[in-house]
Amino acid sequence: MTTIYDIAKKTGFSITTVSRALNNYTDVSKTTKKIILDAVTEMGYYPNSSARSLTTKKSWTLGVIFVEDLGIGMKHPFFSAVIESFKQNAEAQGYDIIFLSRNVGGEEKSYLDHASHRGVDGIIIMCSDHKDKEVQQLIESPFPTVVVDLHSDQSSVVYSDNFRGSMLAVDHLVELGHRNIAHIKGHDTTYAGLERLRGFRAAMEKHSLSIPSSYIVDGGFFSVDGGYLAMKELLQLNEHRPTAVFVAGDNMALGALKACKESGITVPDDLSIVGFDDIEVGQHITPTLTTIHQDTDLIGKKASEVLIQQINTRSNEYAAVTIPVKLIVRESTKAIS
Template sequence: MVSLKDIAAACGVSVATVSKALNGHKEISGPTTGRILAAAAKLGYMPNSAARALKTNRTYNLGVLFVDETHRGLTHEYFSLVLESFKVEAEANGYDITFINHNIGNRTATYLEHCRYRGVDGVVIACVDFFDPQVVELVQSDIPVVTIDYTFDNHVSVLSDNICGMRDLVTYVASMGHRRIAFIHGEKTSVTTNRLTSFYRTALELGLKIPDEYVCEASYHNPQKTAACTRALLALPQPPTCILFPDDFSYIGGMNVLQEAGLRVPQDISVAGYDGIYLSQVLSPRLTTLQQDTAALGRMAAQQLIDLIERPKTTLPGSTVVPGRLLKGATVQRIGKSFICCTNIDF
């Protein structure tokens, strides 16, 4: 293994000078620093992470707590895109990534114990049961934490703008003449609460009446439950003319039911999804959906977490809200003249 002493000998300088140059100290001249960096690269020098941790009291390692109850893991397209963006931003700032779990060797551990065992400098938390006592314990510890799509009091979070997203989606559907709009939503989470509240609020503002039976609870990323809700909606004496699904992947369950019933999209019934994943735009017809900005969510989560770690005294708790974008697709049919005179959405 190449040491600082080897670089010093190759450059004819002291070990202290090499150390300062590699750490960006301005007291070392530009030409000397350049010569030392070139020699380090040529010799294949790699800093010792354990030694660096002892010196800086940091491991440059970020924990990722991601528990997908649908057991799709990193095949979960929406969160995999968020985490990929988080990873890219973290690595650009010199940090590595470690996934947090319940295992330390053959022993079961809490999330906090695993974080301490791995020595992470901070943790990003996404797609978990935020009411889990172990999650709460981690959030309340001295380890810097940033949450995605959930807010704890006096902590830092990054949120997709589900309120405006649902408002834009409902407003667009209504602008296409639909008054009988149903909403199949996901399980009870803060994301669901925001979307459901925005759905009802927007409907009220637009003068739409939403019967209780038009709102059904399924689960995110669960086509089977979405299929069951779709069947129930179609069996109503007056079925909806448009169905909003909890996410693009779950729409597949509804799509299968509509096909079984001999209904064409959008000629016989209109539909819309949520997330804007790649799959939604290669289906035929292209799914009308609200695309969440996964790149910005992951990038901002990494930036906020690194700020908490490196500049804790100047980083304020709070939420960063990331707007989404309506993708009109081809699954919402115009069924009459729009009754909306004006809107904040640019069509």
């Protein structure tokens, strides 16, 4: 069985250098790391997890906390895509991931208790409610953390440029000639919902467009049903019905399209719709959905990099990474006649 000593002998590097390269320390040059990793592949070296933990004082396990209010869990396309990207990049760095719940051994525990029980090295947090008390407790703990799609001054954060995405959506509709633009917003407890609403208001103000109070409708926690009910409410407006609607999430936009179809409203001939997320199904419905694209692969990748860097350096300095978004124009928007 190949050992770390065999790798050191073959490459001519010290055991310490080999160990630091295998554990992804930043003070090992790329050239040295490549030589060592090539030898690892050639000799079929596979480190014993217990021995590696004793040597590095790490468990080589990252915790995932995923809290959302719809009750659909990993079926949510945005969160599942981000977590899959995070998982792939973490595994490439030698880490396993486990999901942390409020249940340990059949007993109700806090997330902090579960993280301590499992001895994870760091935690990625995905939570729709930015005021969740248990999540805040975990962020304030000594555990290295990275938070996705929330803002925090006490943790590293990675999120899409929600504000800019809303600006792009409204700019697109204005360029098509729309002036009466409504917004189906996400719930007020969600950071994404608040930021997208803030961006919508700023864009409308930039174009000197008024926003009647009836033009902003709550779609809840980004569900199809929430978008359906919100669009039904907008379609009941007898005067000054909007000619376009910016919807804060693609799942809600799917519900909005369903409401339009049931009401005899043709999209985009009678009403233009822009979503946010760019989930895959948006490319295959009729009409295909104009939307704001979130780079879920990059969000997951950056989250893993930020968290592992914080673990390796044992630093209390927090990183804030904003991921750019872009407008994807499809069939659900049209120039107003």
